[in-house]
Amino acid sequence: MNRHRYRKKNGDNFRWTNPRRDLVNIFTKEEHLSADEAYMKVKQKNPEIGVATVYRNLDFLTERGILNRFRFGDVKARYELRDLEKENHHHHLICESCGKIINYSEFVQREKKLINAMEKELSEKHGFQINSHQLHFYGICKDCRDK
């Protein structure tokens, strides 16, 4: 599991650097980018940046709770800004044909109730402390169906 280990050991005295700022900026404009896609974007603003820096900081920002990391069946990880408000909490539809990813936030209320009950029971029954959940729907998007 531990393939992401650019972890801080002592304290939290991190530095707010340009690559970090640039990355966060990019994710305010675009969602679900892979490391490579983010790298391309950041490069436009700062051609000097290296891939390793992008990977390191996607990891850094994810561990700091600023980004969410997903793996949608695809090998490569994808990222988005973490929802600040609970109301924005959303999940994903993934097209198995073209790979398109669609956000949806319907049913948040009803879902929340079920998820809360689940988390409670699961943590009691399995002694498992739940930190987050992901709900993915796989299928075929409208565009691909129309073809």
Add this chain to the structure above:
Amino acid sequence: MNRHRYRKKNGDNFRWTNPRRDLVNIFTKEEHLSADEAYMKVKQKNPEIGVATVYRNLDFLTERGILNRFRFGDVKARYELRDLEKENHHHHLICESCGKIINYSEFVQREKKLINAMEKELSEKHGFQINSHQLHFYGICKDCRDK
């Protein structure tokens, strides 16, 4: 998205070979194996088998609906036999510390209702045809918490 393309073009005249039989057998005994883990297991029975064959057939069996493929935050894919009965439908708890994967099937009834409603609305609203869903809970397992 199309990184898995050992796909048949013409018809469905596939052959029921030893590697395929062996793989299915292994998954009746163990769950959530990665390609490499499955390879090791099959090798015990048939030391001649190659990795490529394992990858090809994990893919083959997944596309034939015999196996489920997952990516639990980890880079590597993991597989299990697809649930034959709806009653066995289950989801997963993933420990972010040790990587342990726990099946759970509580709430299937309540969940089914919500999921059905979701699938209906989502397909109407987004024109998206939903084929399957995955619900993953991430957190810390009992063993890791006790340490």
Add this chain to the structure above:
DNA sequence: TATGATAATGATAACTATTATCAGTTAGTT
């Protein structure tokens, strides 16, 4: 039950995503 078409295999090279290493650079503190 032998034959033939072609699906499948195994070895291995290649590729893609990610991580480690390390010398040089910077942010933030004094």
Add this chain to the structure above:
DNA sequence: AACTAACTGATAATAGTTATCATTATCATA
């Protein structure tokens, strides 16, 4: 301005997976 640890970029290394290709095995048919 000087100091120091955090950070960076280049690049090598690794892990997981897929492509290639010559050889073999399956199975429908004769």
